[in-house]
Amino acid sequence: MIEKFSELAKDLDPAVFWEYRAVLIPGLLYNFYVFFLTVGVAVGLGLFVAILRLSHHGVLRAVGGLYAEVCRNTPEYIALIWIYYVPPLLIGLAIGRNISFSPLLAAVIALGLSSSGYFTETFRAGILAVPKGHVEAARALGMSRLATMQRIVLPQAIRHMLPEAMNQFVSLFKGTTLVSLIAIPDLMYEVSLVTMDTDRALPLYTGAALIYFVLILAMTTLVRKVTDRMRKSPRMTG
Amino acid sequence: MSAPASRSDNVVVRIVDLHKYFGELEVLKGVSLDVHQGEVLTMLGSSGSGKTTLLRCINLLEQPTSGEIHVGGSPMGFHIDARGRRRPARGAQLNAQRAEIGMVFQQFNLWPHMTALQNIIEAPMRVRGWSRAKAEDIALRLLQKINLMDKRDQYPARLSGGQQQRVAIARALAMQPKVMLFDEPTSSLDPELVGEVLAVMRALADDGTTMIVITHEIGFARDVSDRVVFLHNGLIEEEGAPDDVIVNPKSERCRRFFAGITR
Numbered sequence: 001m002i003e004k005f006s007e008l009a010k011d012l013d014p015a016v017f018w019e020y021r022a023v024l025i026p027g028l029l030y031n032f033y034v035f036f037l038t039v040g041v042a043v044g045l046g047l048f049v050a051i052l053r054l055s056h057h058g059v060l061r062a063v064g065g066l067y068a069e070v071c072r073n074t075p076e077y078i079a080l081i082w083i084y085y086v087p088p089l090l091i092g093l094a095i096g097r098n099i100s101f102s103p104l105l106a107a108v109i110a111l112g113l114s115s116s117g118y119f120t121e122t123f124r125a126g127i128l129a130v131p132k133g134h135v136e137a138a139r140a141l142g143m144s145r146l147a148t149m150q151r152i153v154l155p156q157a158i159r160h161m162l163p164e165a166m167n168q169f170v171s172l173f174k175g176t177t178l179v180s181l182i183a184i185p186d187l188m189y190e191v192s193l194v195t196m197d198t199d200r201a202l203p204l205y206t207g208a209a210l211i212y213f214v215l216i217l218a219m220t221t222l223v224r225k226v227t228d229r230m231r232k233s234p235r236m237t238g
Numbered sequence: 239m240s241a242p243a244s245r246s247d248n249v250v251v252r253i254v255d256l257h258k259y260f261g262e263l264e265v266l267k268g269v270s271l272d273v274h275q276g277e278v279l280t281m282l283g284s285s286g287s288g289k290t291t292l293l294r295c296i297n298l299l300e301q302p303t304s305g306e307i308h309v310g311g312s313p314m315g316f317h318i319d320a321r322g323r324r325r326p327a328r329g330a331q332l333n334a335q336r337a338e339i340g341m342v343f344q345q346f347n348l349w350p351h352m353t354a355l356q357n358i359i360e361a362p363m364r365v366r367g368w369s370r371a372k373a374e375d376i377a378l379r380l381l382q383k384i385n386l387m388d389k390r391d392q393y394p395a396r397l398s399g400g401q402q403q404r405v406a407i408a409r410a411l412a413m414q415p416k417v418m419l420f421d422e423p424t425s426s427l428d429p430e431l432v433g434e435v436l437a438v439m440r441a442l443a444d445d446g447t448t449m450i451v452i453t454h455e456i457g458f459a460r461d462v463s464d465r466v467v468f469l470h471n472g473l474i475e476e477e478g479a480p481d482d483v484i485v486n487p488k489s490e491r492c493r494r495f496f497a498g499i500t501r
Contacts, residue, residue, distance in 0.1 A: 131345075131347070133343055133345050133347040134347055134349055134350075136299055136343070136347065137341075137343060137347035137348075137349070137406075137409075138349075138360075138361070139299070139336065140297050140299060140336055140339070140340075140341040141336065141337065141340075141341075141360075141361035141365060141409070141410070141413060142333045142334060142335075142336040142337030142338075142361060142365040142413070143333070143360075143361060143364055143365055144329075144330075144333050147364050147365075151360060151364065152349055155351045156349070156350065156351055159351065
């Protein structure tokens with residue numbers, strides 16, 4: 001029994017990870033690539049739908065609300081698989097031709113939609129936190145709705161929502177580890193390929209877990225630091 | 239100082255038979271009022287009298303139910319929708335009209351993410367399209383005037399209430415409006431800070447600024463205004479020179495109001 005453990009311990013050799021750096025590092029970079037593309041989609045859609053949800057039109061509000069509910073209540077795993085297989089099928093039927101989504105496109109859409117539901121709520125709360133009087137002051141000076149949104153509301157809303165948004169970025173990054181499911185060559189995918197070749201699951205999966213742990217720990221620490229600093233800034237109050 | 243009421247060519251704000259409902263509640267019941275070039279008009283009345291609603295109708299922060307408002311000779315925009323109801327004017331026309339009307343709020347409403355100077359130059363640059371140099375030139379002169387040159391790069395949170403309100407006045411003045419509206423500008427200030435804001439407003443009045451002021455500062459109303467309007471229940475109850483309305487009010491309601499607050 002003890003012998004077996006010591007054998008395993010010998011096997012837990014970080015050098016294995018280094019040996020395969022040529023595939024593992026690009027794999028990790030792929031995680032970041034997916035992450036940044038997804039952030040773009042999630043934040044863009046989130047802001048757009050948040051503005052819908054704050055509209056004067058009941059119909060637009062309802063559409064925005066439904067969108068946010070669907071996005072937030074669908075597991076990312078399901079969204080990923082569904083987007084990868086179903087919309088290409090439907091579009092293919094509609095145009096009478098076989099099409100498919102590239103795994104990267106499907107991943108960015110699926111993860112983007114999924115977390116845009118949360119960004120919608122975050123943006124909405126951030127915008128609602130801006131006092132109505134600040135908007136009235138801008139409108140009374142003749143500023144257009146758009147200028148008021150850009151110059152007065154959003155800069156304040158973003159400051160309000162930044163701590164929450166940064167937490168969502170972290171969980172979005174965690175979500176990118178799912179994309180290996182549809183054969184995107186990210187770190188987990190590469191690790192599983194190498195494991196199949198070498199049969200050394202222990203060092204490789206442990207190494208991958210450690211890398212994610214360290215990266216995400218670094219991110220959350222950064223989030224905490226930035227949040228603390230913002231709380232003390234004079235721009236946040238008043 | 240008072241402009242002759244007989245001449246109509248120097249009317250800056252003309253309000254004709256203004257009605258405003260909030261749901262079933264009629265807050266303004268037909269108010270007509272002319273404010274002349276260089277005139278300081280003070281609106282008095284208890285809360286619920288409709289004075290704030292009247293002021294906010296002038297720049298269409300509230301949409302009147304019926305009646306007309308002209309500022310600088312042009313009607314404040316509205317259009318009639320398909321069902322024959324009045325609808326707020328939208329877009330560029332309304333923005334251009336609002337740019338001609340300065341407003342000072344009870345809660346200051348400075349933008350907290352901008353410094354004092356940035357608060358003042360924002361609308362001149364965005365709305366008037368002035369260069370930064372021109373906007374800053376005007377802003378700095380205003381900061382000098384309100385004696386806050388040293389606070390130009392401070393964020394509002396670092397300013398006292400009185401300082402914030404003075405910056406808010408400068409922000410409105412930077413647009414060089416035809417008329418300044420003051421909605422209880424000293425009501426949320428600590429008593430010791432009221433004086434500095436009133437001093438700025440007195441200086442404006444002396445410069446010939448056209449002003450419509452809602453205030454509970456009876457001293458200011460009596461000393462500075464050319465005319466006082468007393469509102470009650472959405473109607474003008476009494477109107478005239480400050481001494482006539484404040485010292486020798488004709489109506490019983492007006493008398494009780496002033497007896498209550500000057501005691």
